Amino acid sequence: MTDKTSTLMEQLKTVGTPEEIEQYLDGIRDKYPKDFSSYIKAILAEKGMSIVDMQKECGIERTYLYQIMRGEKNPGRDKIIEIAVACKMDITECQRALEIAQEGILYAKSSRDSLIIYAINKKKNIREINELLIDHQLDPLN
Numbered sequence: 001m002t003d004k005t006s007t008l009m010e011q012l013k014t015v016g017t018p019e020e021i022e023q024y025l026d027g028i029r030d031k032y033p034k035d036f037s038s039y040i041k042a043i044l045a046e047k048g049m050s051i052v053d054m055q056k057e058c059g060i061e062r063t064y065l066y067q068i069m070r071g072e073k074n075p076g077r078d079k080i081i082e083i084a085v086a087c088k089m090d091i092t093e094c095q096r097a098l099e100i101a102q103e104g105i106l107y108a109k110s111s112r113d114s115l116i117i118y119a120i121n122k123k124k125n126i127r128e129i130n131e132l133l134i135d136h137q138l139d140p141l142n
Contacts, residue, residue: 036080036101037071043087043097057086058126077103078141081116082126091120112138 033039067073084094130140
């Protein structure tokens, strides 16, 4: 996961021929994760973390987490956010994880989502995020 999306978009703007688009596609093929578990594994590797490290941070039951990581289970939106926080993702990485899992991205016009975005930007942990949500009479991550 080396190139930023904006860099790839700039490259695509210069593609003019069928051969050039094929060359571009060859360059990205198998380079970027297409499923949630592959994306999380790539993030963990990038951040020098293990699945065990992540599990300790997020508190998701071990068996369920390993099923997610093997692609056997599809986590819900809140679990994805918990995993993102545990992996110390920034907001862009978290939004990408939600997109890949085909869950709704965090929406700045939602009070709950706004608080989660704020908390991720402030590098708060899951307990702190839940306290913040509860303080605002909103459902905690579950």
